[in-house]
Amino acid sequence: MNNRLQAQVDPLIERVSQKLGLVNDYVAEGVMKTDVSFIKASLGKVKVYFKKPNLLKVKKEGGISLLPKGGVSVTINSLLNTKQYIALPAGTQEYNGKTLRVIKLVPTDDKLDWVISTLWIDPADALVYKTFTTTKENGSYEITMEYGSYANLGLPSKIIFAFNTKDYKLPNGITLEFGDDDPTAKQKALKNKKGKIEITYTNYVINKGVSNTMF
Amino acid sequence: MKQIISIELYKIFRRPRTYIAFAAIAALIMVIQFGLKMDGQSYAGFLMKDINDTLTVDGKVLNGYLICYILLQLLLVHVPLLVALIAADMISGEANLGTLRLLFTTPYSRTQWVIGKFIAASIYTIVLLIWLAFLALFASMWIFGTDDLFLMKSNYVVLIQEKDVLWRYVGAFVFASFSLLTVTALGFLMSSIANNSIGPIVGTMSAIVFFTILSTLNIPLFSIIKPYLFTTHMNNWKEFFDIKVDDNNEAIYGTILNLAKIKTSLIVLTLHIILFVSASVIITKRKDILS
16 A cells, blocks of 8 residues: 555656556557667567556567567556556656656565666656666666557557677587688677667557467 | 480499488488487577577577578588599599490590589489488478578577578578589599599598688688688588678668678689599590500
């Protein structure tokens, strides 16, 4: 009860939460782009399944998909729908020409995977444009969002997950690529330690029911 | 010429030795396929250890396309040795048996015999490669199914869409045929020099091993000669499985990263074939068959 009261302290968070609360479930179609320095992958069609309070699954339509480990499930819905957090105001910041309020969320349940999350929210339309979340086991994730025709429900038209990547190197003895060193790729891999997964949504089917078996 | 090729093919395919290569390839491929079918997930897990620290990979990574790539990496290094068993015996075997004199007294010229024998040996090589392709690619596709090709190279990972893979294998096998024909030509050259079977077979195998070691060693001294060694170019079938990316690091469908490298390798291999076969013709024409 005490946690619930603390979560309601910030009225802006409550407005965001109410907006997201209008969506019980959705199936979204989109195009996913993987941008990791050591991975060469092309665009792929994906379906994103969501069900309240925090079930989320990204599935590629055929083929192999690469997703940040544990990061995709830490979305605004999963942060806010649990109501197990304390909201701490942290001032305002300019972001893409908008003055956004910065609010930090600290979980009150030790069992939750995330440690702290910062939200950049536009007070005018109660939309979250950016989050930065630190998890216990899967590092930190920055999620930026763009909005389109589903903004009234708080659903983004584009979402970008940015995460830290570790070095990738397999010995030539395993890959059998003796004398095949590609210094350019190696250099590139060392320069860029950030990975990005972009999903551009083309269509949402909202509140039509999603089976639990999808997750 | 047709008659010579028919005779030579008949001689090749009636020898039990010919089928050693087919049996060896079948046995090796089946053992690897069995192992990967039984415990492939552990192997894939080991390969993807670094990636799994950062990303979750969802899908059938261990599919027929990846199995075929693994098989080709292992086998295309050793198949040349099996090709040498036949190619390096084509002329020297006849010399050893004394039948070379008989051949060279027929109305056909020595050049015709050498070219005919080389074409027959090449047909054997191509049939062997088709056998390899059938078992490594089509049997693997049947056993393991198909999906995107998730290729883990030393410094980066290439994810090729399923519908963009098959033509690359066609290209890789065509390229591999040039590599193996180079070995056939080398074996043929060795065969034209010697008068017994063992010497040219061992000589060809030794040359392949020796030049392969030189090609794979990253020592600056050898870098000068590496571009001219056929063994350096034989492994470039792998280039079919590297893809171009645009400025946004997005893979471009249907592209090959280093097409020029493939073209250069094909030219070098073709020149080696021409050189070895021409030398074989010259040596055989001057060969003393009276002593």
